[in-house]
Amino acid sequence: MQAILKAIEYYLPPRILDNPQLCVVAPNWSPQKIQSKTGIEERRISEEEELSSDLAVKAVTKLFESGACKPNEIDYLMLCTQTPDYFLPTTACLLQNRLGLPTTCGALDFNLGCSGFIYGLGMAKGLIETGQASNVLVVTAETYTKFITPTDMSVRALFGDAAAATLVSAQDSHSAETPGIGPFVYGTDGKGAKNLIVQTGGMRKPVAGFASGGGDEDADEHVLTPPTLYMNGPEIFLFTLDAVPELVAGICSRASITFDDVDLFVFHQANEYMLRHLRDKIEIPPERFFVSMSHCGNTVSSTIPIALKEAHKAGRLKPNARVMLVGFGVGYSWGATMLRWAM
Amino acid sequence: MNAPQFLAALHELCDVCAGTIQKNSVLQDIPGWSSMTFIGLIAMLDEEFGVRIAPGTILRCHTVEDLIEEVAAEQKSAKMAA
Numbered sequence: 001m002q003a004i005l006k007a008i009e010y011y012l013p014p015r016i017l018d019n020p021q022l023c024v025v026a027p028n029w030s031p032q033k034i035q036s037k038t039g040i041e042e043r044r045i046s047e048e049e050e051l052s053s054d055l056a057v058k059a060v061t062k063l064f065e066s067g068a069c070k071p072n073e074i075d076y077l078m079l080c081t082q083t084p085d086y087f088l089p090t091t092a093c094l095l096q097n098r099l100g101l102p103t104t105c106g107a108l109d110f111n112l113g114c115s116g117f118i119y120g121l122g123m124a125k126g127l128i129e130t131g132q133a134s135n136v137l138v139v140t141a142e143t144y145t146k147f148i149t150p151t152d153m154s155v156r157a158l159f160g161d162a163a164a165a166t167l168v169s170a171q172d173s174h175s176a177e178t179p180g181i182g183p184f185v186y187g188t189d190g191k192g193a194k195n196l197i198v199q200t201g202g203m204r205k206p207v208a209g210f211a212s213g214g215g216d217e218d219a220d221e222h223v224l225t226p227p228t229l230y231m232n233g234p235e236i237f238l239f240t241l242d243a244v245p246e247l248v249a250g251i252c253s254r255a256s257i258t259f260d261d262v263d264l265f266v267f268h269q270a271n272e273y274m275l276r277h278l279r280d281k282i283e284i285p286p287e288r289f290f291v292s293m294s295h296c297g298n299t300v301s302s303t304i305p306i307a308l309k310e311a312h313k314a315g316r317l318k319p320n321a322r323v324m325l326v327g328f329g330v331g332y333s334w335g336a337t338m339l340r341w342a343m
Numbered sequence: 344m345n346a347p348q349f350l351a352a353l354h355e356l357c358d359v360c361a362g363t364i365q366k367n368s369v370l371q372d373i374p375g376w377s378s379m380t381f382i383g384l385i386a387m388l389d390e391e392f393g394v395r396i397a398p399g400t401i402l403r404c405h406t407v408e409d410l411i412e413e414v415a416a417e418q419k420s421a422k423m424a425a
Contacts, residue, residue, distance in 0.1 A: 029377070033358075037379040154378035234381050234398035241389055273379070277386040 001170040003128040003136075004180035004342040005121070007068030008309045010164040011058035012296055013050055017160075018042040026153045034157050035294075039272020043160030043297030045145045052081045052141040053091050055163035057098050060139060063165040064099075069135055071099055076106040076133035078123060080116035080140045080301045082198075082330070083147075084109055095139070106133065113196075114268045114329025116140055116301030117166075118337055121325075122184045124168035138166040140301035147198050147229035155231050158271060160297030164305035171342075184337045185250040187243065192332035195235040201227035236329070237274055243334050245282050247326060251336040259284065262338075263321040264311060268328055269293040269303035290316060300329075317341045344392055344418060349411050352391055356383050366408040373407075394418055 019031035019041060035041055046055065056079060064071060077099075079092040092107035101107075106127075112119055120138035127133040141163035148156050171180070201207055207226065244267075252258060265284050267275055272291055279289045292310040293299075299306060304325055311317050321341040328334035346366060353364050357375040364373055373380075384401065388394050394417040404410040 033375075033379075037383065157379075232398065233378055234385050234401070237382050237385050238395060238398065241385075241395060271382075273386070274382065277390065281390070 001129055001131065002173045002180050003125040003168050004171050005166060005308075005339055006169040006342060007063055007066060007167040008164060008305050008312070008343075009059055009062035009066060009068075010162060010302060010306045010309055011055055011062060012044040012160070012162050013046045013055060015045045015047060016042050017045050017156075019157075022153070022157055025150055029153065029157075037271075037273050038157055038297075039275075039291065039293055040157065040160075040297045041294045043145075043158075044162060046143045046161040050143070051085050052079075052083045052143050052163065053085050053094055053098070055143070055161065056081075056091075056095055056139045056141040056165070059141070059163040059165040060095070060099055060137060063137075063167060068167050069169070071101050073135050074099075074101045074105055074137050076124075076127055076136040077101060078107070078120055078136065078138055079109045080112055080120050080138070081109060081142060082111055082113055082300070083141075083143045084111075092139075112333055113142075113300045113331070114270065114298075114303070115327035115331065115333040115335045117164075117304040118184070118325055118327040118335035119186070119333075120166070120301075121168065121181050121337055121339075122186070122335070125181045125184075128168065128170045134170045136168045138168055140164045140166075140305060142300040142302065144229060144300055147227055149228055152229075154233055155229050158298045159229075160299050162296055162299035162302040162306065164299075164302040164309075166305050179338075180340050180342060182337055183251070183254045184335060185247060185254055187247065187332075187334040189239075189243075189332045192235070192239055195232040195239070195332075196230070196330040198227045198229050239332055240270070240274065240278060240328055241281070243332070244278050244326065244328055247328065247334055247336050248282050248284075248324070251324060251326070251338065255338050257322075257338070259288075261322060262324045263288065263318075263341075264316055264323045265289045265326070266304055266307050266311065266323055267326045269307055270298055270329065301327075312341075312343055317343070319343070344411075344415060346408075346411055349392070349414065350407070352387055353384075353407065356380060356387050364407060366406065366411065368407045370401075370404055370407060370410060388414060392418065394421060
């Protein structure tokens, strides 16, 4: 058996935050400047009561409605999110129930950001090719915008909310030399943790009243402000300049391929300006480098499946096309794989 | 690298008219300076001048001239290492 990527659907919440709206709180910016510096025209914002699980249900429901598979055929569900509904229970368990998946279905959450889709594919392949599962749903869902203060343009201009549902299924192996998904290269450097972080709300810095059960609070220990996303963009960019070229070289070496063997390169859609710089630095031909983020911004773990879906819709992915997927970011965490397009 | 070459690249990055930025301009007061320009500066230093300078080091540069000196020093040490 080998794992193949069989279907992708994604969902964006309806509320739009476009560049003219952004400029209302940042009058020294212009819509054109935001567009030219990020490649983003609009991003989608979840409503206050609209959580990652809600976005995930919408994305998976689209996948079922597409006819790719039925709920009772799913035997494993994994949800990549850093904005779960609760500390516990596992949001994937809630999704199993809401989606009507069998109670024999395995379900887990995993906490990764921009590299999460690559890790999800890696785990799905492992489950399928060791005979533990046949139809794995890899769901990515984030509502980072709930962590963003309205005046912090460095993150507000970039991030949008979204969910994507990807079906990875077993099929009979045709050739060991052309795997449906893989090989993989991974990497981690926790020294970069401080550069993209929500410091409060976890156990290290609980929000006020939480650790004491709502009783006496020590304002020195209990943070009074809501959990807020902090990003040191320049440091993150410097990290990508080091990590991503090495990652691309690593996956080429692991897969014994050159750039000529790759039909399309799909990187984590962090920021189009950064992507163009990385593309030129690595010397990837522009016509084989796909970018799709102007309509939704940086949606963290969903950027790669969204870009794949858009590339497919645009006719950029023919059956059997070889695609390089590269994810990198919060952690720091990174990963890359090769995909044989099977849709 | 020479100063006029660096100033020209900085004008282009910040999208300002020629002559707006001088060597003694305070870096963070440059018109158009923002978090995104900062990222663009790192890309520019990497692409056009072949150096990577830590954001903390850039923030310690008060004027454009301080940054030019930092870039020149980085280029010199890269040459010596090679």
